Amino acid sequence: MSEDKLGRLVAIRKTGMEPFRSRNEDVDFDVLSFWQWSVSDLLSNATRGRLAEYIIARALGLGAEDVRNEWAPYDLETKSGIKIEVKSAAYLQSWDQKRLSVISFEVPKTRGWDPDTGIMETEAKRQADIYIFALLNHVDKQTVDPLNLDQWRFYVLPTEILNKRTRSQHSITLRSLQNLCSAVPYAELGQVVEKCE
Numbered sequence: 001m002s003e004d005k006l007g008r009l010v011a012i013r014k015t016g017m018e019p020f021r022s023r024n025e026d027v028d029f030d031v032l033s034f035w036q037w038s039v040s041d042l043l044s045n046a047t048r049g050r051l052a053e054y055i056i057a058r059a060l061g062l063g064a065e066d067v068r069n070e071w072a073p074y075d076l077e078t079k080s081g082i083k084i085e086v087k088s089a090a091y092l093q094s095w096d097q098k099r100l101s102v103i104s105f106e107v108p109k110t111r112g113w114d115p116d117t118g119i120m121e122t123e124a125k126r127q128a129d130i131y132i133f134a135l136l137n138h139v140d141k142q143t144v145d146p147l148n149l150d151q152w153r154f155y156v157l158p159t160e161i162l163n164k165r166t167r168s169q170h171s172i173t174l175r176s177l178q179n180l181c182s183a184v185p186y187a188e189l190g191q192v193v194e195k196c197e
Helices: 031-039 045-059 159-164 174-180 186-194
Strands: 019-022 025-030 083-090 104-106 130-136 152-158 171-173
Touching (some): 045 186
């Protein structure tokens, strides 16, 4: 097989109605049923992280038509070119807990990877211009609802501030984050990010 046939595939947005097929015939399940099976637990760490990215994308006027880029060196890019890294945390988890989770966010420097060339950068750095820390700020397990945007708080921090920190360069606690910036609700998130331009 020639190398020119192994280039990057660009994902096409699905409707959910696309059927699975076997022997050239549709079977009785579709992409929507796969999504329901695989990501219905919105408190799951992996799913909650993607959900936070989507919520932030929508607050910034993104995500309505495009597809999440799994391999980009950052999570989102605004129409004006601001690169954003999203980090998510929650006090409550799907599993049985003895206490609320301690909130901290991983913020390591990384080596960017280009999905068009398959080449990894040699220098480790923070790839985004700003970080948005999304906290599912609810502590009652009976009423937690990740779809209720009022239960979320967002902290917007320019990467240069993270880079100047003298404490850990690998993670940041909620308390340290609160010393650097204030929480904003979903309704104000777009305006706060615009000010970072």
